[in-house]
Amino acid sequence: MPKLRAHNITITLDGYATGTDQRLDAPFGDGVDGLHEWMFAALRARDEGDEGAAGIDADYVELGDENIGATIMGRNMFGPVRGAWQDESWTGWWGDNPPFHHDVFVRTHHLRPSLPMKGGTTFHFTDEPAETVLRRAFEAAAGQDVRLGGGPTTIQQYVRAGLLDELHLVVTPMLAGKGVRLFDNWGDEIDGYQVAEQVSSAAVTHVRLIRR
Amino acid sequence: MPKLRAHNITITLDGYATGTDQRLDAPFGDGVDGLHEWMFAALRARDEGDEGAAGIDADYVELGDENIGATIMGRNMFGPVRGAWQDESWTGWWGDNPPFHHDVFVRTHHLRPSLPMKGGTTFHFTDEPAETVLRRAFEAAAGQDVRLGGGPTTIQQYVRAGLLDELHLVVTPMLAGKGVRLFDNWGDEIDGYQVAEQVSSAAVTHVRLIRR
Ligand SMILES: NC(=O)c1ccc[n+]([C@@H]2O[C@H](COP(=O)([O-])OP(=O)(O)OC[C@H]3O[C@@H](n4cnc5c(N)ncnc54)[C@H](OP(=O)(O)O)[C@@H]3O)[C@@H](O)[C@H]2O)c1
Ligand SMILES: NC(=O)c1ccc[n+]([C@@H]2O[C@H](COP(=O)([O-])OP(=O)(O)OC[C@H]3O[C@@H](n4cnc5c(N)ncnc54)[C@H](OP(=O)(O)O)[C@@H]3O)[C@@H](O)[C@H]2O)c1
Numbered sequence: 001m002p003k004l005r006a007h008n009i010t011i012t013l014d015g016y017a018t019g020t021d022q023r024l025d026a027p028f029g030d031g032v033d034g035l036h037e038w039m040f041a042a043l044r045a046r047d048e049g050d051e052g053a054a055g056i057d058a059d060y061v062e063l064g065d066e067n068i069g070a071t072i073m074g075r076n077m078f079g080p081v082r083g084a085w086q087d088e089s090w091t092g093w094w095g096d097n098p099p100f101h102h103d104v105f106v107r108t109h110h111l112r113p114s115l116p117m118k119g120g121t122t123f124h125f126t127d128e129p130a131e132t133v134l135r136r137a138f139e140a141a142a143g144q145d146v147r148l149g150g151g152p153t154t155i156q157q158y159v160r161a162g163l164l165d166e167l168h169l170v171v172t173p174m175l176a177g178k179g180v181r182l183f184d185n186w187g188d189e190i191d192g193y194q195v196a197e198q199v200s201s202a203a204v205t206h207v208r209l210i211r212r
Numbered sequence: 213m214p215k216l217r218a219h220n221i222t223i224t225l226d227g228y229a230t231g232t233d234q235r236l237d238a239p240f241g242d243g244v245d246g247l248h249e250w251m252f253a254a255l256r257a258r259d260e261g262d263e264g265a266a267g268i269d270a271d272y273v274e275l276g277d278e279n280i281g282a283t284i285m286g287r288n289m290f291g292p293v294r295g296a297w298q299d300e301s302w303t304g305w306w307g308d309n310p311p312f313h314h315d316v317f318v319r320t321h322h323l324r325p326s327l328p329m330k331g332g333t334t335f336h337f338t339d340e341p342a343e344t345v346l347r348r349a350f351e352a353a354a355g356q357d358v359r360l361g362g363g364p365t366t367i368q369q370y371v372r373a374g375l376l377d378e379l380h381l382v383v384t385p386m387l388a389g390k391g392v393r394l395f396d397n398w399g400d401e402i403d404g405y406q407v408a409e410q411v412s413s414a415a416v417t418h419v420r421l422i423r424r
Contacts, residue, residue: 013381013383013395013407013419014227014395014398014402015226015227015393015395169225171225171383171417173407173410173419174407175395175402175405175407175421176402177398177400177402177403181227183225183226183227183387186226186389188389190226190387190388190389191389193387195225195385195386195387198385200412200417205383205412205417207225207385209387
């Protein structure tokens with residue numbers, strides 16, 4: 001059975017997956033500068049052939065792309081525009097050729113036409129229920145797994161709906177103080193998850209949560 | 213200058229330092245069974261001379277006792293009794309000869325006479341302001357540091373008062389879902405702390421936060 005998986009979801013020591021006041025020049029908002037620095041550093045090291053420095057961090061990042069055929073994300077992860085779209089000029093943070101290369105379902109109450117990009121990525125904007133969006137994503141993935149990209153609000157929703165099978169979490173040693181906490185609003189569904197693995201690099205701690 | 217230090221404060225992945233409904237047969241309440249298992253396992257291994265298994269976890273535990281001359285704790289850490297004391301039969305979780313061997317200041321609105329125990333520990337019950345209690349503890353410590361024992365509510369109060377110099381935090385790979393979060397109610401004081409060290413064992417991640 002194909003799975004719904006979230007990967008490389010990074011939280012601060014005090015639990016935040018994003019800061020406050022997300023905007024064009026601060027995609028993660030204030031207070032969380034450097035949240036994903038562990039990831040960039042690991043991928044840089046791998047690019048430069050420095051396997052010692054790339055280590056398990058780079059392995060985990062790459063695992064997040066394996067056997068993924070479609071992605072679901074929240075509208076706030078797609079971009080900094082809030083409310084009604086003024087126009088259709090915003091096409092995501094990722095440039096002309098986004099690194100997905102498959103169908104990406106963006107959950108929003110503000111619909112707009114599907115947006116085909118170079119390299120096989122197409123963004124679809126949908127206000128359908130979580131289950132319906134997931135069914136469409138599984139169809140698009142044609143037997144592969146579906147990635148739940150984030151942000152934290154979207155992850156909380158899929159957890160509460162009982163639909164998230166795996167969560168690879170990364171705890172990075174910094175404090176944010178405010179923002180959206182990954183582990184708020186899970187309700188009783190939190191009891192449905194167990195820690196399947198916990199491994200630390202010099203930089204961060206990786207944890208894999210699996211739905212029982 | 214002597215410092216106020218908290219050590220071995222253990223939180224779940226979702227941030228809880230204690231569960232709900234603390235009581236005689238569940239000192240940490242529900243939902244956090246095994247929170248300190250990393251600590252017991254490390255100390256057992258050290259006792260048995262198995263230094264490989266004791267490792268840095270046991271080192272960190274012992275660091276928490278070094279150069280400590282007095283302890284401050286909240287009344288809920290002292291015991292499961294809530295509200296007015298029915299009598300003075302409760303003398304703490306730690307038996308006749310508690311492992312402190314110095315003055316321990318218990319913050320409570322329900323005063324009772326000081327309680328001298330075997331081995332040099334005396335429990336003092338006080339409703340004085342955080343600063344006053346700390347001043348008394350520094351006097352009792354006679355030049356050594358003071359330990360802030362917990363629980364999380366008491367730690368939050370000393371953080372907000374700007375009085376906690378060091379916090380050694382341990383993140384253990386489990387989920388609680390409810391209880392008291394260590395990192396709630398820090399207010400702007402959170403910006404006053406920086407991560408001085410982060411080291412992981414096979415079991416847990418240790419983080420040292422230092423006040424700038
Ligand atoms: N820490 C990490 O690893 C990580 C990973 C990914 C993203 N992030 C960060 O997380 C932040 C975004 O997360 P977030 O929690 O603020 O928001 P989000 O989950 O990305 O998106 C929430 C938005 O989705 C739309 N939505 C929610 N429920 C819906 C429903 N039932 N039907 C239709 N639309 C719905 C709403 O937008 P509308 O107002 O348009 O309806 C809502 O504001 C960004 O800063 C991003 O960079 C962090
Ligand atoms: N995770 C860890 O490493 C760790 C470490 C230590 C403890 N713990 C656990 O934490 C739990 C206790 O923590 P907690 O946050 O619930 O409570 P706590 O911090 O131990 O104690 C709070 C109590 O202190 C008293 N108090 C608070 N402010 C006061 C003031 N200004 N003046 C006088 N008294 C004041 C009040 O008791 P009164 O009603 O008596 O006034 C209040 O209910 C226990 O389960 C313990 O086992 C965990």
